[in-house]
Amino acid sequence: MSRFECRQIGTATLYRGDALEVMATLQAGSFGDCLADPPYSSGGNVRDKAQATSAKYQSSEHRGLYPEFQGDTRDQRSYLAWSALWLARARQLVAPGGLVGIFSDWRQLPVTTDAIQCGGWVWRGVVPWDKTESSRPQLGRYRNQTEYVVWGSNGARPLAGPTAPGLFRHSVPRQKHHIAGKPVELMGGLLRPMRGPILDPFMGSATIGVACLQLGLPYVGIEVDETYFEISCRRLEAALSTGGTTHG
Template structure:
């Protein structure tokens, strides 16, 4: 086979090979997801009864959160965030630090909101999550961000230099809230607050921030809209030694 016919045959061969490769990659990703699901389910089934109850609350909280977030676009998110950030600024002492978790989608809006609320934007801290799922043909989304600010000039209470990147994996089976963070990560971040100081968590969720504050010698004020999560947080904090 030569000439034009040979070229057409080669093109069809390349198309068939590409389709086969794409199908293989899709199947590989599907198997990886299934393996992760099975592992997570096995870990969940192995949890003590009290943790199974927390998982049930986690699922209920997801539904409640979806209702609250429904219909909120970038503009309404910015306005909404400015409202509660303004209240945080009002009650904070001069020089107080601000750290707000966000993913890449809300990062631009959140940096606008903290400045509109009166905070001085001081940078972005990265939380690297090595356990993030792979994205075929794309960059792995293995990071969340913390928008860092202060109420006026920050009051440094230590000579320690904090890192700009924190690497902690997510333990899905141990989470009790859809946005739950690793306890060790929060303990590191709370170091920005002087020992004996007070941490305000205006979205308390499962209470991990308060847990970290107690373990590191800080006080914590938590605000939670969900009665179920408020109760769960109180129960968890009673277990802190």
């Protein structure tokens, strides 16, 4: 029996606990692919890393709308070391030839491409996510309207299966469940060449889980924060009962 809280919602299995600890209890080779949205630890490059995540990633008028999230206080060297640890453990869980996709912003893009290789994956490329002109402008500068998915494979991967776009354009949801919430449609597009079960080590508000539910893919999500774990459970239960889309 798992020592972590675990809930089953349809074909989704949700664990509350630290990703490294939970992944150590899962069966090697039991996942088809991994899609992950880890805490970037990037806002602290220009601000005090000990600040609340709402202070680093939200304008003052939006603070307090969403719960704070954990794991966002690492400097770049420790972020690389930590990322290499969880990526190596994730690779043990994903079947040979399976895919991994990891979200990053521009600050952490170079270190994320290093980390995927330190974890033993074959780095295959970078998929941009264009957040559209709805992203916040800054006078005298280019908009930071793009984030990225660094992707690779667990060893060799045959040229077979569905083809997915190499770029996605979706605006950030106006209504979200998480400070860093992303569109369900974006996750659905990224999951197109993947097969289940899907491993999501940093579940957040379970946007990847909702997309998996819509696509009929078995899903395993892990979340360390109790508040977001409960949000994820409620969100997946609602999506399961209605068969509809919920926001990021």
